[in-house]
Amino acid sequence: MARPRAFDEATALQKALETFWYRGYSATSVEDLVAGTGLSRASLYATFGDKHALFLRALGQYQQQAFHTLTALAADPAVPAAEHVRQVLELTAGLCQADAGQRGCFMVNTITELVPHDPEVQALAAEYQHFLETLLATVLRRGQQRGEVRRTAAPQAQARLLVSVLNGMRVMAKADADPQLLRDVVDTALLALA
Known part of the structure; x- marks a missing residue:
């Protein structure tokens, strides 16, 4: 009979995530994962399973x-679309400015390393990327219907631009931790919607 696990799998997975996030996939050894978890x-x-799994x-x-x-x-339909977008952009900016912000976004790091x-x-x-685009397009479509967001571009196209802005913010923050830099990006991106 197998012995029950003496550790929490979800906690170990989160610790592995942190280890990969700090080091990147290629630079993380199995020994690093053993130490991290x-x-x-x-x-x-x-x-x-193996490291890749x-x-x-x-x-x-x-x-x-x-x-x-x-x-x-983005769940509350009563909140104006531009405010939802601001919240998403500011959340990204805040994460980028946190103590671990210069490690970048785990997904963006992974895209550049492994995709x-x-x-x-x-x-x-x-x-x-599709999730982000769909979420933002839904918010922008709602905003256009209520006259809160410009109709100069299709919501899907605006969402693609915002996903690019989000990804760019993550890369910029990794290279330069100046909080004003990211605030400028957020404010300018919102001007394009108003």
């Missing part, structure tokens, strides 16, 4: 956390 090598493999699980967890947070931000040669990661990254 506190699991033995045998427990790590038995629970999550663990990475995919960690990236999926990050993605689900982001989906939950962003969906909650060119890893189809499984590419699929998760495409799903993440």
Whole structure:
């Protein structure tokens, strides 16, 4: 009979996510994951499989956390569309300015490191980008219907621009931690919608 696990799998997965986030996929060794999670090598493999399988699980967890947070931000239809967009942009700016902000966005880091040669990661990254675009397009469409957002561009096109702005903010913050830089980006992006 197998012994029950003496660790919380969700906690170990979150610790693995943090380890990958700080080091990147290629620079993270199995020894780094053992140290980061506190699991033995045998427990790590038995629970999550190989390094790549663990990475995919960690990236999926990050993605689900982001989906939950962003969906909650945009949930109230009574809030003006521009305010929803501001909240999403400011959330990104705030995360970029946090102590760990210069580590960048886990998804953006992953896209630049792995998407060119890893189809499984590419699929998760495409799903993440599509989610952001769809969420923002829904908010912008609602805003256009209520006269809160310019009708000069289709909501889908505006959403694509905003996703590019979000990704750019994450990269900019990694290179330059000046909070005013990100505030300027947020304010200018919102001017385009008004």
